[in-house]
Structure formats: structure tokens, C-alpha cells
């Protein structure tokens with residue numbers, strides 16, 4: 001396996017707590033890996049170290065063979081914005097921006113002109129079953145729709161790796177299954193890897209591989225079927241209809257093939273509730289793919305160097321606050 005992302009000998013302490021006590025992990029291109037384990041076992045800490053949000057106390061993290069944990073905060077911030085995508089449980093959309101601008105946000109923060117960024121963002125709405133919702137504010141979206149907007153935003157910058165922390169945790173089972181399917185298929189289609197922290201066996205079942213973390217160490221590495229039996233008939237059907245192709249057989253050109261049922265979300269006035277088609281992913285980018293990390297065109301304060309009340313990350317003055325998608329919801333650490 002050629003690993004895109006590796007963590008070697010990762011140790012992370014918070015005071016006397018050994019959140020990670022020596023973890024080795026490697027993620028292949030387009031592979032989806034679920035991280036499971038009891039509460040407090042170190043799952044999110046592992047995700048944060050792999051994503052360059054936290055610096056491990058010991059060990060190394062590398063992306064495409066290049067060490068990233070030793071980069072300075074500014075460079076890691078750019079890296080997170082340009083090479084990684086993030087999907088969290090909830091609260092990650094900026095309430096004051098319409099859905100299309102929420103999706104376009106990473107590109108705009110990276111200096112792409114608004115018109116081009118929004119145009120590219122719109123190309124994600126149909127494949128994610130969001131047609132007609134482009135102008136909605138997050139408060140006018142259902143939970144499942146909001147997660148699909150977040151998925152589009154995570155993928156718009158063509159990341160190498162998407163990190164998701166309990167992405168279906170706030171959704172009902174059916175909506176969660178549909179959302180998860182979109183997340184896994186869209187990342188595969190993009191050729192991105194997926195690292196997902198979850199307590200949900202159904203989420204793990206949809207991934208290629210499961211890592212079980214206990215007391216800051218990886219205890220078991222398994223196939224999802226063995227580690228996480230599918231619970232419901234509905235999701236079981238979903239799981240059997242979405243064969244997990246070998247990593248090597250996946251490519252950007254191989255689009256998803258399986259239709260999914262409509263997400264049972266509350267209908268909103270004015271726009272027909274979209275079904276969740278899984279096809280016709282956005283064409284090859286019209287916006288230049290991100291160059292290797294460079295200094296940001298929009299200065300973004302670092303989580304370590306900057307307090308939570310620092311200057312807003314602003315591409316349009318006055319419109320973007322420091323809360324929401326630029327921060328990890330659990331730790332409060334700045335992502336971008």
C-alpha cells in the first residue's frame with residue numbers, strides 16, 4: 001500500500017493524561033478508515049494529530065511522504081485549508097452566508113475570486129441532492145442538508161484527505177446513512193482518503209477499514225464487517241448495495257454507480273425536497289487545483305498563537321466571523 005497519510009509513534013499528553021500512547025497508522029489513497037473506541041480513548045486526539053491541528057509530543061505525521069507535524073502553525077493552517085477537508089457533527093456552517101458561499105468558502109479564503117468559487121461550489125449541489133438550496137442560509141436547511149453542504153465544502157478544494165468527526169452523530173439513522181453514503185462515495189470519487197471518528201457501527205461498516213483505539217493505543221485493526229456488524233435492515237440494504245471496491249481499483253474517473261433513496265428530511269416551502277442522487281459528480285475542476293502549501297493570501301491566525309477572539313477570517317469584510325467552519329467544534333482549535 002502506498003500511504004498518503006502516515007502517523008508514526010504518535011504520543012500526545014494533556015497534563016498527566018496520555019491521550020495517545022504510541023500510535024502507528026497509515027492511510028492509502030482513496031481509502032476510508034474508521035476510528036472507533038470508547039469515550040476518552042483518544043480518537044479525536046488521533047484525528048487532530050493526523051490533520052495537523054495538534055502537534056504530537058512525539059512521533060511524526062507525513063502527507064505524501066512529507067513531514068507535516070514539524071511545520072509551523074502558519075504552514076499547517078495553509079495545509080489544512082488546501083490539502084484537507086473537514087466534516088464535523090454540527091455547527092460548521094456560517095449562518096450568515098448562503099449555502100453556496102459556505103461551500104465556496106475554502107476557495108475564497110485561498111484567494112479564488114468569489115464568482116469563480118461560487119460557480120464551482122454550485123456544481124456540487126446537484127450530485128449531493130441539494131439543487132434549489134444554493135441560496136438558503138444554514139438556518140433554512142435540515143440537518144441532513146446542512147451536512148451535505150458541509151461535505152461539498154470539505155471536497156471543493158480537492159483535498160488529499162477528508163477528516164470527519166462523528167459526521168452523522170446529529171442525524172437520524174436513515175438520514176445519517178444517506179449522508180454517510182454521500183460522504184464515502186464523494187471522497188472516493190475525488191480520489192481523497194477519508195478518516196472518520198465514529199461511535200456508529202454503521203459508519204464503520206461503510207469504511208474500508210476500522211481502527212479500534214483504547215487507552216491511546218490502536219488495539220485492533222479490522223475489516224468493518226467483523227468489527228462493526230450492521231444494525232438495521234435499512235442500512236444493511238444500503239451497505240450491501242454499496243460494494244467497497246479495492247482501493248487500487250478506485251480512481252477519480254470511476255464515478256459512483258448506485259442510486260440512493262431520498263433523504264427523509266422535512267420539506268421546506270418554496271423548493272421541492274431533493275432526492276439524493278449519487279451521480280454526475282462535478283467535472284474536472286475549472287478552478288486551478290491548489291498548489292502545494294504556500295503562505296496564505298488571506299492571513300489566518302493560528303490556533304496556538306491567536307486567541308478565540310482574534311480578528312475575523314475575512315474575505316468580505318464584516319461577513320465572516322471566527323466561529324463556525326474555521327474551528328474544530330470539539331477542541332475549538334482553528335482549522336484554517
Ligand SMILES: Nc1ncnc2c1ncn2[C@@H]1O[C@H](COP(=O)(O)OP(=O)(O)OP(=O)(O)O)[C@@H](O)[C@H]1O
Pocket residue numbers: 014015017018019037038039040041042043044045046331
Ligand atoms: N485539550 C485537552 N485538554 C486536556 N485533556 C484533553 C484534551 N483533549 C483531550 N483530552 C483528554 O485526552 C483523552 C482523549 O480524549 P479524546 O477527545 O481524544 O477522546 P475520544 O476518544 O475522542 O472521546 P469521545 O469519544 O468522548 O469524543 C481524554 O482523557 C480527554 O479528557
